[in-house]
Amino acid sequence: MNEPGAPEGGTRQAAAEARDRATAGDLGLGKDLTGLRDLTRAQVEGILDTAEPFKAISRRKVKKVPALRGRTIVNLFFEASTRTRISFEFAEKRLSADTVNVSSSGSSVQKGETLVDTARNLEAMNIDMVVMRHGSSGAAQFLAERIPSNVINAGDGRHEHPTQALLDLLTLRDRFGRIEGLKIAIVGDILHSRVARSNIWGLLACGAEVAVCGPRTLIPAGIDELGATVLNRVEEAIEWADALNVLRLQLERMDGGYVPSLEEYNRCFGVTLERLRRAPETVAVLHPGPMNRGVEIDSDVADGPRSVILPQVTNGVAIRMAVLYLLAGGRPATAASAVA
Ligand code: CP
Numbered sequence: 001m002n003e004p005g006a007p008e009g010g011t012r013q014a015a016a017e018a019r020d021r022a023t024a025g026d027l028g029l030g031k032d033l034t035g036l037r038d039l040t041r042a043q044v045e046g047i048l049d050t051a052e053p054f055k056a057i058s059r060r061k062v063k064k065v066p067a068l069r070g071r072t073i074v075n076l077f078f079e080a081s082t083r084t085r086i087s088f089e090f091a092e093k094r095l096s097a098d099t100v101n102v103s104s105s106g107s108s109v110q111k112g113e114t115l116v117d118t119a120r121n122l123e124a125m126n127i128d129m130v131v132m133r134h135g136s137s138g139a140a141q142f143l144a145e146r147i148p149s150n151v152i153n154a155g156d157g158r159h160e161h162p163t164q165a166l167l168d169l170l171t172l173r174d175r176f177g178r179i180e181g182l183k184i185a186i187v188g189d190i191l192h193s194r195v196a197r198s199n200i201w202g203l204l205a206c207g208a209e210v211a212v213c214g215p216r217t218l219i220p221a222g223i224d225e226l227g228a229t230v231l232n233r234v235e236e237a238i239e240w241a242d243a244l245n246v247l248r249l250q251l252e253r254m255d256g257g258y259v260p261s262l263e264e265y266n267r268c269f270g271v272t273l274e275r276l277r278r279a280p281e282t283v284a285v286l287h288p289g290p291m292n293r294g295v296e297i298d299s300d301v302a303d304g305p306r307s308v309i310l311p312q313v314t315n316g317v318a319i320r321m322a323v324l325y326l327l328a329g330g331r332p333a334t335a336a337s338a339v340a
Contacts, residue, residue, distance in 0.1 A: 035160035091320035165198035180207035185237035188247030
């Protein structure tokens with residue numbers, strides 16, 4: 001059968017065959033990407049390598065290649081998103097897929113329709129892939145087990161946000177030339193963070209050391225069993241790390257007083273220029289966004305020379321192109337020719 005982008009006969013049958021081929025493909029990712037927990041180092045690095053040639057598409061005047069022409073992708077966003085939703089949409093359009101955006105507001109979800117019913121109705125319109133953000137942990141896996149289309153997790157509750165972690169890894173690799181042996185401190189609200197979990201799995205798989213730092217109330221019990229060290233003081237994290245991944249306080253997921261006040265949080269755990277002055281200039285600062293300036297990160301850090309926050313966003317499009325391409329049956333070795 002054809003690689004993505006090659007001429008197709010019956011589109012739906014071709015898509016199904018492409019999915020089967022992906023299951024047995026070079027990286028063996030299977031039908032879906034619901035998390036990084038079960039991915040091997042070769043799989044994570046294979047996705048990063050596949051993203052490399054895709055970076056160039058976004059820098060061209062004509063930002064389009066035919067790799068996913070004829071494929072239909074539904075972006076199903078049940079939670080607010082700026083970066084992930086737009087980044088997936090750009091990635092899909094730049095690969096020439098047909099895309100439809102569905103959000104909970106304005107859809108029949110508001111009338112009580114279940115997730116599976118929504119997805120089955122979309123399937124009845126012959127879609128190929130679903131990119132989903134959902135407030136419930138496990139929602140992406142739940143859907144993936146019930147529909148034949150590829151499912152990509154764009155963030156599910158407190159569980160995983162695999163493409164965010166992949167773009168973080170790509171940004172670290174760009175900055176340091178490697179991931180192996182790097183010391184990465186994830187600072188902030190670890191308890192409610194799907195980004196933290198996916199980063200821990202992905203970084204450990206690639207041979208990095210991981211520490212988490214935040215108020216005790218926002219560090220989940222047993223995090224050390226995942227392989228992450230717990231650091232209690234942000235100064236300690238800054239001194240230890242090659243890079244800081246700063247997370248916001250997810251106030252919308254908090255049902256109690258996890259921190260006394262935002263001002264006190266900033267005073268105790270904020271990544272400020274004053275604190276960073278004691279760190280080497282090579283320390284990189286990441287943040288997945290959206291940022292709460294003056295709370296977990298100060299503006300002069302977010303906009304300063306150590307910040308790789310906007311390169312993260314740029315890399316997000318290439319990572320999402322890579323994931324879409326691979327799940328559609330593409331192979332890392334053919335990615336360069338797909339963008340030529
Ligand atoms: N990083 C991230 O997931 O941002 P959005 O919520 O804007 O998609």
